[in-house]
Amino acid sequence: MEMHEFDIPYSSGESIYISGLGDLHIGNIAHNKEAMKNAIKFLNDNQCYIILMGDLIDAITHTDKRWDIQSIAPEYRDKTDNLISEQYYTLCDYLDKLDPTKIIGVHTGNHEDKIRERDSRNITYDLCRDYDLKYLGYEAWTRIKFKRTSHTETFKIFSSHGYGGGKLPQSKMTPIFQTINQLDDVDLVMIGHVHDVAVGRVERRTIPSTGSMSLRKKTIAWMLTGSFLADRVDGSITYPEKKGYGMTKNGIATFKVYPETRKIHVSC
Numbered sequence: 286m287e288m289h290e291f292d293i294p295y296s297s298g299e300s301i302y303i304s305g306l307g308d309l310h311i312g313n314i315a316h317n318k319e320a321m322k323n324a325i326k327f328l329n330d331n332q333c334y335i336i337l338m339g340d341l342i343d344a345i346t347h348t349d350k351r352w353d354i355q356s357i358a359p360e361y362r363d364k365t366d367n368l369i370s371e372q373y374y375t376l377c378d379y380l381d382k383l384d385p386t387k388i389i390g391v392h393t394g395n396h397e398d399k400i401r402e403r404d405s406r407n408i409t410y411d412l413c414r415d416y417d418l419k420y421l422g423y424e425a426w427t428r429i430k431f432k433r434t435s436h437t438e439t440f441k442i443f444s445s446h447g448y449g450g451g452k453l454p455q456s457k458m459t460p461i462f463q464t465i466n467q468l469d470d471v472d473l474v475m476i477g478h479v480h481d482v483a484v485g486r487v488e489r490r491t492i493p494s495t496g497s498m499s500l501r502k503k504t505i506a507w508m509l510t511g512s513f514l515a516d517r518v519d520g521s522i523t524y525p526e527k528k529g530y531g532m533t534k535n536g537i538a539t540f541k542v543y544p545e546t547r548k549i550h551v552s553c
């Protein structure tokens with residue numbers, strides 16, 4: 286677990302976009318380059334702040350029991366003796382298209398964590414060092430301080446690469462509600478890993494500890510941050526195909542935060 290504080294300047298009445306970008310699985314034949322192009326355009330056009338959610342590279346090498354030459358994108362097949370670095374270079378090419386000052390932090394995913402455990406190679410550290418970004422580990426708390434002249438509004442984010450999954454949309458959402466039930470006083474929850482994109486809000490109710498009695502409500506906005514791994518690829522046998530997983534849309538989810546009024550809109 287990591288903790289982080291990040292300042293975002295804003296002006297009165299302005300809204301700020303915060304997006305997750307994860308499960309790119311660069312190097313896999315099913316990595317969706319067209320969806321990536323669209324996501325980068327959206328992120329730049331809307332000056333979104335971004336949390337990188339992990340599984341940025343596929344990171345499955347020939348000694349791994351998950352290795353399948355059919356899953357390797359053709360452009361990497363003659364580079365399998367240097368696969369991790371080649372995938373990392375492609376990741377850097379994507380990062381070079383984004384504004385690094387808009388990147389709140391970088392999670393590691395289970396795919397990167399496998400090579401950290403096995404090969405003592407942490408490419409998430411490498412990325413954070415090369416681009417001067419905050420390392421967020423697997424899960425993190427981030428305190429966002431929206432600042433304008435003489436006023437600061439704080440939002441708390443809990444983000445995690447994620448866990449769980451399953452075939453059905455409702456089982457993919459289970460980690461969201463399990464996580465929200467574990468947390469006290471959070472505003473934004475972001476979870477990846479399940480390769481689905483979804484957004485929603487839940488309301489928490491309480492009464493004040495002292496003074497006149499009135500019902501107080503608080504909104505928690507959540508997102509499954511999506512993936513860039515297509516479910517089916519012509520001419521290749523994919524993992525979702527073998528497991529019988531349904532089709533999911535590739536792309537990102539976004540919070541639109543109004544710091545002044547503490548309103549949060551969600552979209553994907």
Ligand SMILES: [Fe+2]
Nearest residue numbers: 308340394478
């Ligand atoms: Fe993933």
